[in-house]
Amino acid sequence: MHWDIEADVVVVGFGAAGACAALEAAAAGRSVVVLDRFAGGGATALSGGVVYAGGGTPQQRAAGVTDTAAAMFGYLRTEVGDVVPPETLRQFCDDSVSMLGWLESHGVPFEGSLCPDKTSYPTNRHYLYYSGSEVSARALAHPAPRGHRTRGRGTSGGLLFARLAAATRRAGVQVVPQTRAVRLITDGGATDHGTTDHGTIDHGTTDHGRVTGVECRSLRAAPWWARTAHRVLHQAARKPYLYVPKAGRLMHRPVGWLERRYGRPLLVGADRGVVLAAGGFGASRELLRAHAPSARGGLPLATPGDDGSGLLLGTAAGGAAALLDRVSVWRFLSPPPALLHGVLVDADGKRVCDESRYGAAIGDEIVRRGGRAWLFADRATITAARRQLRGGALWFQRLQAWYLLTFGRVTADTVAEVAAKAGVDPDGLAATVAAYNAVASGAGSAMPGSARADPVADPAGKPADLTVAQDQPPYSLIDFSIRPRLMYPAPVLTLGGLVVDHGTGQVLRADGTAIPGLYAAGRSAVGLCSRSYVSGLSIADCVFSGRRAARHASAAAQVTPADS
Numbered sequence: 079m080h081w082d083i084e085a086d087v088v089v090v091g092f093g094a095a096g097a098c099a100a101l102e103a104a105a106a107g108r109s110v111v112v113l114d115r116f117a118g119g120g121a122t123a124l125s126g127g128v129v130y131a132g133g134g135t136p137q138q139r140a141a142g143v144t145d146t147a148a149a150m151f152g153y154l155r156t157e158v159g160d161v162v163p164p165e166t167l168r169q170f171c172d173d174s175v176s177m178l179g180w181l182e183s184h185g186v187p188f189e190g191s192l193c194p195d196k197t198s199y200p201t202n203r204h205y206l207y208y209s210g211s212e213v214s215a216r217a218l219a220h221p222a223p224r225g226h227r228t229r230g231r232g233t234s235g236g237l238l239f240a241r242l243a244a245a246t247r248r249a250g251v252q253v254v255p256q257t258r259a260v261r262l263i264t265d266g267g268a269t270d271h272g273t274t275d276h277g278t279i280d281h282g283t284t285d286h287g288r289v290t291g292v293e294c295r296s297l298r299a300a301p302w303w304a305r306t307a308h309r310v311l312h313q314a315a316r317k318p319y320l321y322v323p324k325a326g327r328l329m330h331r332p333v334g335w336l337e338r339r340y341g342r343p344l345l346v347g348a349d350r351g352v353v354l355a356a357g358g359f360g361a362s363r364e365l366l367r368a369h370a371p372s373a374r375g376g377l378p379l380a381t382p383g384d385d386g387s388g389l390l391l392g393t394a395a396g397g398a399a400a401l402l403d404r405v406s407v408w409r410f411l412s413p414p415p416a417l418l419h420g421v422l423v424d425a426d427g428k429r430v431c432d433e434s435r436y437g438a439a440i441g442d443e444i445v446r447r448g449g450r451a452w453l454f455a456d457r458a459t460i461t462a463a464r465r466q467l468r469g470g471a472l473w474f475q476r477l478q479a480w481y482l483l484t485f486g487r488v489t490a491d492t493v494a495e496v497a498a499k500a501g502v503d504p505d506g507l508a509a510t511v512a513a514y515n516a517v518a519s520g521a522g523s524a525m526p527g528s529a530r531a532d533p534v535a536d537p538a539g540k541p542a543d544l545t546v547a548q549d550q551p552p553y554s555l556i557d558f559s560i561r562p563r564l565m566y567p568a569p570v571l572t573l574g575g576l577v578v579d580h581g582t583g584q585v586l587r588a589d590g591t592a593i594p595g596l597y598a599a600g601r602s603a604v605g606l607c608s609r610s611y612v613s614g615l616s617i618a619d620c621v622f623s624g625r626r627a628a629r630h631a632s633a634a635a636q637v638t639p640a641d642s
């Protein structure tokens with residue numbers, strides 16, 4: 079095989095997982111090439127830059143927070159379940175302090191300024207917050223704020239990626255932009271496409287042999303203007319793609335055309351391993367339709383690069399995929415935090431869950447109830463919510479909350495009337511509100527077997543300081559349903575991916591055997607956040623899984639030993 083470029087480790091995709099894999103392989107003394115269809119960054123650069131970490135990080139200690147790896151493990155076990163073995167989760171928790179230190183050593187800044195409120199994302203004053211449902215799970219594990227937001231204004235994922243990218247280049251890694259991986263090459267030949275005619279994943283059972291390289295289509299040799307147009311058009315389409323996907327897709331069309339027209343084959347050889355770190359599949363309507371129907375009505379949190387190509391490259395080489403139906407659908411009630419005092423109900427007027435849980439957990443509960451839910455709130459709650467919005471939120475949070483408190487809300491003087499206006503069962507709502515108010519005023523009774531320590535326990539588990547009676551008319555029902563709405567979309571993140579060995583990051587076949595030379599990381603793989611996402615767990619998993627894959631690949635035997 080004649081390779082145009084050759085390296086010990088070849089990484090496909092230059093987001094968080096790819097950058098961390100490249101840094102780790104370079105630190106092990108290996109030559110590394112990173113390929114990216116665009117300029118790198120992916121979803122990581124558009125993200126909030128929150129990294130889930132704990133066990134007593136310097137930032138937690140600076141904020142006066144007590145945390146242990148055992149408490150972190152106790153909580154995450156409730157979120158992660160059995161998608162990774164307990165020993166993998168334990169290792170993630172035990173290594174969390176050093177993982178954050180590793181990121182800092184590569185220039186990613188964090189800060190121990192603790193956010194006083196429960197929020198979907200802290201403002202520029204705070205960089206440490208409760209980014210999951212830790213307080214709701216306080217009976218199971220000592221709660222601690224573990225959302226470490228990269229210190230930088232706005233949504234700080236851009237800064238996180240910029241620092242990782244700079245470190246990668248400093249480490250001598252060769253980054254090849256505008257180069258799309260289209261096929262894996264094995265010692266049994268090139269692999270095929272990994273989907274069936276119906277768009278479903280074709281779980282390869284064929285043994286194609288060892289992965290030795292990647293076939294790409296690259297714009298490296300394209301005219302300068304085509305490369306510039308490709309870069310500028312992709313850059314311009316990224317945000318519209320996120321917020322108004324139809325417009326984004328339209329804007330991105332010429333990018334695909336340029337790739338088809340000017341892309342030329344490029345063969346990249348990998349002496350020790352290929353790491354697939356090409357993101358998720360939120361941008362593939364075909365894959366979403368086939369595997370994640372619960373994402374319907376949601377707004378995929380994806381870039382055009384999240385077209386599932388990492389997944390398909392892996393399955394075509396014989397890899398198995400799992401948890402493709404797992405998507406995280408986000409429904410945050412706070413900010414404004416006053417809304418956490420309200421009561422979330424479904425169309426039958428029944429309570430949905432503890433309103434103070436993390437937005438993805440609430441989203442999950444709403445999806446389970448057919449996608450429809452409303453927050454019942456009284457006059458005092460709405461007044462407090464309006465007041466809070468003046469300062470304590472970022473612009474997009476303010477815009478969404480403003481919409482919810484105006485167009486997204488119906489109001490009436492009685493519970494029955496407001497239920498009728500929203501289309502919620504009035505008897506069910508009346509019963510739920512009466513029970514909630516009884517608990518809030520201290521007259522309710524603890525649920526039998528409830529593990530709560532509060533004197534009068536809310537059956538759903540909401541902390542006592544947030545369980546506030548909703549008894550002052552007029553009453554409101556705010557529509558938190560999951561359906562397409564420009565002003566209040568429901569963000570959706572794909573969580574499943576290639577099945578990997580959680581000790582090494584190697585991609586596994588359906589029979590559990592590892593494909594030699596092939597690794598997957600980040601959202602191209604099944605990882606710590608593949609069952610349920612809490613803010614920061616995806617990027618933390620990218621760091622963990624990217625480094626793990628690179629460590630193993632770096633230590634792997636060469637395809638063609640230098641001395642042969």
Ligand SMILES: Cc1cc2nc3c(=O)[nH]c(=O)nc-3n(C[C@H](O)[C@H](O)[C@H](O)COP(=O)(O)OP(=O)(O)OC[C@H]3O[C@@H](n4cnc5c(N)ncnc54)[C@H](O)[C@@H]3O)c2cc1C
Nearest residue numbers: 091093095115120121122126128259357383600601614617
């Ligand atoms: C708005 C938003 C906010 C978020 N906030 C957070 C947060 O605060 N914390 C958190 O943990 N998670 C957050 N997430 C989720 C998180 O950002 C992603 O899950 C994570 O960054 C994925 O990282 P990755 O390295 O797997 O993929 P990406 O960062 O998406 O990188 C994949 C790269 O692969 C490239 N690529 C794709 N296909 C190919 C191919 N065939 N050949 C070559 N290159 C290819 C892409 O161009 C891209 O650069 C957020 C997501 C969004 C969109």
